[in-house]
Amino acid sequence: MRLPPTRRVWALLLVVGTMAGCGGSNPPKGGMGQATPPARDSTVQPVLEKPDRLADRGDPPVPGPEAVVEIEPPRSTLLADDPGIQLVASITEVGGGRRDLTGLVNWTVDPPGVVAVDSLGYVKAVREGVATVTATDEDGSAATTEITVDSSIDRPWNFEADVVPIFTKYGCNGGGCHGKADGQNGFHLSLFGYDPERDYRAITREAGGRRLSTLDPDESLLLRKAAGRAPHGGGRVLLAGSDDYRTLRAWIADGAHERHGTSHGEVASVEVRPRDARLGDPGPQQLRVVARFEDGHERDVTRLSRFDVGDDSTAAIDVNGRAELLRRAETDVIVRYRTSVVSSRLATLINPDLDFDFDALPRRNLIDGHLFERLASLKVPPSPPADDASFLRRVTLDLIGQQPRPDQIRAFLDDEDPEKRTKLVDRLMDNPLFVDFWHNKLGDLLQISQARFGAGVYRYNDWVRDQLASETPWDEFVTTLLTALGDPNDLEGGPVNYALEGQDARERAELTAQRFLGQRFRCAQCHDHPFDVWTQDDYYGLAAFFAKVRRPAPVPGQMMMAGDAVTVDPDGVVNHQRTGEPAHPVLPGGPAVDLPTDEDPRAALAAWMTAPENPFFARSTANWVWAQFFGRGLAEPADDLSAGNPPVHPELLDALASDFVAHDFDLRHLIRTVATSEAYGLSSTPVPGNERDTRLFSHQIPRPLTAHQMADALAQATDTDLRFSLVRGGGQGQAETMKAVQVSDPAIPSTLLDTFGRCPRVGGCSPVASPTLSLRQALLLIGGNEIDNRIGRFDGYLPGLLEFDPMPGEVVENLYLRTLCRKPTEEETGHWSAVLDEADSIRDASEDLFWALLNSREFAFNH
Numbered sequence: 001m002r003l004p005p006t007r008r009v010w011a012l013l014l015v016v017g018t019m020a021g022c023g024g025s026n027p028p029k030g031g032m033g034q035a036t037p038p039a040r041d042s043t044v045q046p047v048l049e050k051p052d053r054l055a056d057r058g059d060p061p062v063p064g065p066e067a068v069v070e071i072e073p074p075r076s077t078l079l080a081d082d083p084g085i086q087l088v089a090s091i092t093e094v095g096g097g098r099r100d101l102t103g104l105v106n107w108t109v110d111p112p113g114v115v116a117v118d119s120l121g122y123v124k125a126v127r128e129g130v131a132t133v134t135a136t137d138e139d140g141s142a143a144t145t146e147i148t149v150d151s152s153i154d155r156p157w158n159f160e161a162d163v164v165p166i167f168t169k170y171g172c173n174g175g176g177c178h179g180k181a182d183g184q185n186g187f188h189l190s191l192f193g194y195d196p197e198r199d200y201r202a203i204t205r206e207a208g209g210r211r212l213s214t215l216d217p218d219e220s221l222l223l224r225k226a227a228g229r230a231p232h233g234g235g236r237v238l239l240a241g242s243d244d245y246r247t248l249r250a251w252i253a254d255g256a257h258e259r260h261g262t263s264h265g266e267v268a269s270v271e272v273r274p275r276d277a278r279l280g281d282p283g284p285q286q287l288r289v290v291a292r293f294e295d296g297h298e299r300d301v302t303r304l305s306r307f308d309v310g311d312d313s314t315a316a317i318d319v320n321g322r323a324e325l326l327r328r329a330e331t332d333v334i335v336r337y338r339t340s341v342v343s344s345r346l347a348t349l350i351n352p353d354l355d356f357d358f359d360a361l362p363r364r365n366l367i368d369g370h371l372f373e374r375l376a377s378l379k380v381p382p383s384p385p386a387d388d389a390s391f392l393r394r395v396t397l398d399l400i401g402q403q404p405r406p407d408q409i410r411a412f413l414d415d416e417d418p419e420k421r422t423k424l425v426d427r428l429m430d431n432p433l434f435v436d437f438w439h440n441k442l443g444d445l446l447q448i449s450q451a452r453f454g455a456g457v458y459r460y461n462d463w464v465r466d467q468l469a470s471e472t473p474w475d476e477f478v479t480t481l482l483t484a485l486g487d488p489n490d491l492e493g494g495p496v497n498y499a500l501e502g503q504d505a506r507e508r509a510e511l512t513a514q515r516f517l518g519q520r521f522r523c524a525q526c527h528d529h530p531f532d533v534w535t536q537d538d539y540y541g542l543a544a545f546f547a548k549v550r551r552p553a554p555v556p557g558q559m560m561m562a563g564d565a566v567t568v569d570p571d572g573v574v575n576h577q578r579t580g581e582p583a584h585p586v587l588p589g590g591p592a593v594d595l596p597t598d599e600d601p602r603a604a605l606a607a608w609m610t611a612p613e614n615p616f617f618a619r620s621t622a623n624w625v626w627a628q629f630f631g632r633g634l635a636e637p638a639d640d641l642s643a644g645n646p647p648v649h650p651e652l653l654d655a656l657a658s659d660f661v662a663h664d665f666d667l668r669h670l671i672r673t674v675a676t677s678e679a680y681g682l683s684s685t686p687v688p689g690n691e692r693d694t695r696l697f698s699h700q701i702p703r704p705l706t707a708h709q710m711a712d713a714l715a716q717a718t719d720t721d722l723r724f725s726l727v728r729g730g731g732q733g734q735a736e737t738m739k740a741v742q743v744s745d746p747a748i749p750s751t752l753l754d755t756f757g758r759c760p761r762v763g764g765c766s767p768v769a770s771p772t773l774s775l776r777q778a779l780l781l782i783g784g785n786e787i788d789n790r791i792g793r794f795d796g797y798l799p800g801l802l803e804f805d806p807m808p809g810e811v812v813e814n815l816y817l818r819t820l821c822r823k824p825t826e827e828e829t830g831h832w833s834a835v836l837d838e839a840d841s842i843r844d845a846s847e848d849l850f851w852a853l854l855n856s857r858e859f860a861f862n863h
């Protein structure tokens with residue numbers, strides 16, 4: 001391999017410095033490594049009347065002239081077993097935002113002695129009675145709430161509800177402490193309390209019962225270590241006299257019961273309030289967490305919950321649920337109480353002084369209505385539509401994996417039809433390469449490779465391609481995959497290969513849930529999911545649907561013997577890890593399924609999954625498709641729609657899913673809906689007010705070309721061929737000329753595809769390309785022969801162009817059209833025409849320009 005001439009490096013630097021491309025910009029902090037092209041749009045830009053008020057967030061906001069203090073909840077009842085009530089005081093500001101005053105007001109109680117309220121608005125019962133709690137702000141405005149203390153019954157105890165949440169709150173049963181696999185220093189708790197019965201035995205029975213002392217609770221080893229009065233590897237985690245310390249002490253003093261007294265039943269639901277907090281300015285917001293039990297009782301569990309923020313550069317939160325938005329932004333707070341996970345969204349107006357007419361924005365379909373409405377609510381302006389050349393390149397790459405040809409670019413730029421973008425999408429989706437390109441995407445999703453399926457990979461690939469070409473509805477596609485039986489090598493055996501994946505029923509359940517439901521069950525195999533609602537029982541209930549599949553083991557590169565078919569095994573079971581008993585099929589979040597012994601349970605699972613009312617199936621597919629066009633899902637990662645990972649535009653995702661269902665799970669319709677939206681067609685150039693946005697889709701984020709896109713773009717720009725050695729059935733295949741997007745098997749060797757990160761399909765892969773170019777990719781482009789040889793080939797594009805002795809300006813325009821898919825600007829034309837005109841050899845100078853354009857970030861990114 002020879003290094004390119006030094007002058008080519010200088011040419012590259014000149015291109016980066018002068019061309020109106022995406023090579024000269026740095027991505028915003030926290031972005032996706034974007035390289036942003038400058039605006040070439042005539043659309044009027046939004047105006048910020050004042051700079052963002054981040055610098056002024058310490059100044060107290062001005063309330064409205066009639067603003068009054070409000071308290072949530074307006075009235076409540078404390079039972080003997082309720083830990084307390086978190087009050088939230090706030091006012092409405094000018095502009096409609098809320099300002100939290102919980103830690104700023106003066107709290108008083110009348111009559112004294114019924115309840116006690118601390119400076120943060122947390123109320124504890126003192127004696128039976130009714131009290132009025134008043135919050136008074138610095139201006140004298142006040143509000144009241146009525147609290148009834150009902151202690152007519154003895155304090156009941158429920159170890160799971162009253163004690164385990166304290167261990168979870170302080171991390172005692174976390175993976176870094178007593179919740180890890182072998183426990184800590186001989187004391188083992190279940191991770192995040194997923195097995196409270198075992199935890200109760202560990203605390204009250206193990207170690208000779210020495211961890212508790214019911215006669216002298218303060219001398220219990222559990223409390224002495226937690227309070228730092230005895231050596232403890234975790235240090236002091238509880239202050240003696242704190243609410244949680246007193247709860248544990250009272251439980252021990254009352255006999256350390258597992259259950260004692262009247263029970264409210266199981267937790268029916270958990271809610272965080274406010275669920276969507278719109279603050280006037282960055283600042284604090286106290287959250288309340290309320291659990292509703294089977295008997296209807298509501299208990300404030302704020303100080304028994306665990307809180308996390310989605311972005312710690314945007315917000316912070318303490319153990320008591322007091323969040324603080326650190327800057328003008330939007331973020332999510334994730335709240336966990338026992339096995340329930342809920343979220344609260346905190347936001348301010350991003351640009352409170354923005355002057356922008358959101359009503360004037362065109363809305364082409366349901367996507368635009370929801371997305372622009374959300375941007376308007378936060379005052380984040382969208383970028384203008386991308387210019388025609390940028391849109392043409394973007395959508396052609398996203399739908400068929402190719403760059404448009406120069407003749408297509410000129411024709412599109414000259415086309416004055418106002419509907420030309422929609423018609424372009426329709427033409428591209430009718431192109432045979434659409435099936436090839438999206439077949440590759442589905443292959444990545446399903447991890448179709450020889451390494452996983454042996455020789456059956458060919459039948460599997462052919463079947464997926466046929467289903468895509470024949471426009472099989474997505475629900476039918478998935479149902480066939482999940483329920484297929486027979487020989488995976490038969491002519492009709494393609495979908496049978498799905499049953500060959502994974503080592504056992506558990507792994508097949510995990511893969512199915514993640515791909516088609518957007519739910520990650522894996523963490524629930526050994527314990528309840530630490531960041532989601534799924535329990536260990538849910539995990540084994542799902543795995544039981546796959547337990548009766550009898551299958552042969554695939555042998556890479558070899559055909560299976562006759563009779564090696566996937567069948568139903570009536571005796572197949574999967575044992576629950578905790579109980580050791582066979583698990584029974586249970587629908588995720590639903591009921592158990594009672595089936596005849598000889599029936600394949602997967603049919604019942606598929607029917608539930610693909611039902612229109614399923615809460616996961618359509619949303620997961622809509623999110624996956626969105627990620628193919630924007631580089632990230634509405635929920636990111638795109639295959640994670642867990643309760644702890646809420647989508648940034650929940651209403652938009654729900655609308656897309658509903659539309660997908662209404663159109664009978666037509667995958668092409670879903671793809672077309674996204675590709676024809678105004679939101680997809682926005683420029684990647686930020687405008688004042690959305691420069692820092694990498695979350696709300698106010699503009700396109702440039703994405704590196706995928707491996708297949710890059711390989712085809714290089715070949716197309718230089719008018720050279722790509723040749724691949726196709727291998728079937730373990731034999732040595734002949735090298736064939738074809739497009740990279742038609743290479744569906746990662747076992748087919750290609751240095752170019754491997755270097756640019758094609759998915760090997762052996763252990764998962766990202767649904768989109770890496771947001772940055774790797775060192776290996778850069779070295780191949782700059783110093784390898786892959787580009788250099790293609791530029792100078794006698795039968796390539798450039799030698800053929802130069803045979804006609806073109807003018808320098810013609811050379812520049814043609815090279816720009818073939819590489820960057822746009823005409824050069826006047827500045828670029830003038831600069832490079834002069835360079836070519838003054839060069840000793842126009843061929844050498846043209847090769848340098850061609851090389852520099854192919855190495856530019858504008859070529860390497862889809863923007």
